[in-house]
Amino acid sequence: MSRSFRRGTRISRFRRYICGHGLTVIMGFTMFMLFLCSGTLVHLSPALPSGHALDAADIPAYLGVQERGDASGSRYPGDNSGDRSYGSQRHNRALQFMDAGRFGRNTKGETGDFLGVVDKRSSTGGSADAGQPKLSPLISNFNAGEQNVPSINTRTFISDSKSDVVKMKTDFKANSDIEKSIRTSQNVAMNSSKYNNLNSDFPLVLRGAEPLHNASEVPVKRLPQALVIGAKKAGTRALLEYLRLHPGVVAAGPEPHFFDRNYHLGLDWYRELMPRSYSDQLTLEKTPAYFITPEVPRLLHQMNPEIKLLLVVRDPVTRAISDYVQASTKRPLDSFEHMALLDPRLGLINTSWAAIKIGIYAKHMERWLQVFPMRQIHLVDGHKLVSDPAKEMAKVEKFLGLPPFIRDEHFFLRGFKGTFPCIMRHGVPHCLDEKTKGRDHPDVDSKVLQRLRDFYRPFNAKFYQMVGHDFGWL
Ligand SMILES: Nc1ncnc2c1ncn2[C@@H]1O[C@H](COP(=O)(O)OS(=O)(=O)O)[C@@H](OP(=O)(O)O)[C@H]1O
Structure with a gap:
């Protein structure tokens, strides 16, 4: 064998060695990069x-x-x-x-x-x-x-x-x-x-x-198994938002007004408004007008006689003022005092004004209790929903048969007037819309306030008796 041939063979062996090992190195590197990338x-x-x-x-x-x-x-x-x-x-x-x-x-x-x-x-x-x-x-x-x-x-x-x-x-x-x-x-x-x-x-x-x-x-849309029926301006949105913290709850966002306005559209229409849920989740919606609409309890009972009802209540006087503030953002109104009293000299209350009527809780409650037993209705204290939301929600969870989930850590006061609780949902801070919730209330003449309190007192007493709980409104 000639030297040059042997040298050529050695070179090609060297080349094969380099190529072979080089390929291994490159492949290894590529695999490593692929793994990383x-x-x-x-x-x-x-x-x-x-x-x-x-x-x-x-x-x-x-x-x-x-x-x-x-x-x-x-x-x-x-x-x-x-x-x-x-x-x-x-x-x-x-x-x-x-x-x-x-x-x-x-x-x-x-x-x-x-x-x-x-x-x-x-x-x-x-x-x-x-x-x-x-x-x-x-x-x-x-x-x-x-x-x-x-x-x-x-x-x-x-x-x-x-x-x-x-x-x-x-x-x-x-x-x-x-x-x-x-x-x-x-x-x-x-x-x-x-x-x-x-x-x-x-x-x-x-x-x-x-x-x-x-x-x-596969999650499907279902009719609600629980409803927030009212009362308007008592904290119904807050209640729904807090409930949505719970993994066992899904809720329709906008108010469907099914039983008071849209009943003619049928149950399939109503169901379509609901988010999808699993069989172990509760579907909820809130429409505060249900509480005061006479035919709603009966229609609701026809849909589901076992339905669970949540009613948020708040001192009817502050509720009326809150209602007034909301109405005055939609159209110019007289002063609250002027609207609340029929005759300021006699101190006669304008009971035909919706803002006043809604707060006569006993009257509305009577109708509901003719159709549903009290065990199917849970009263939520709108004031406590603000002052101690986790505690109030624990009672709601119990009533709805949900395992305890909502706790103090879900709430914080920062960032929204420092008064109303905001929530942490999925680690995301969320406050109710400042334009529609937690608005400033006007200073109302103390005599008118007193007159309103006197007006509501017997109705409140009757309401406490009906529901078995004294909310302590003045
Ligand atoms: N966390 C939180 N953030 C903001 N507001 C809160 C909250 N919790 C309860 N509230 C009280 O809810 C009142 C509005 O009640 P509703 O949600 O039932 O109003 S509505 O009927 O849906 O329009 C609203 O009434 P106003 O204070 O008069 O605006 C609040 O007092």
């Missing part, structure tokens, strides 16, 4: 001490993730709360302390909730995942209404039943349906469903709770 990483955070409730606001810190901001400067883009229709499909009455954490944004800038429940009891029968605790269902609610709730893939599992919290970092490409396999440090995982337009970085918060509904259940 796949954008899918799940790790199990240390289990929380048992019984410890992690507040939604603390979750990002607990998980060590950054909260995102949006262009408008809000830390919480796309918060869909307020007086509109609610799409939130938070679920499961058994998940007492479970709460949603921070959520991502999809490419349209919408936010979403992601909830999961570890059902430690169930296994999947003959499937490959049999025996694994089931994570079910993974609920996502992306966007403003309900129309964009992605399908839920119930073939979603997690291997470690001891963990409370799973951190999931996801970076799905826009406009593509991607099936991702998410590996946990325990090497078992979730098969995520298909998400469109998702580009998010969100923690998934799991608590050892047992869903009551079937994991494969």
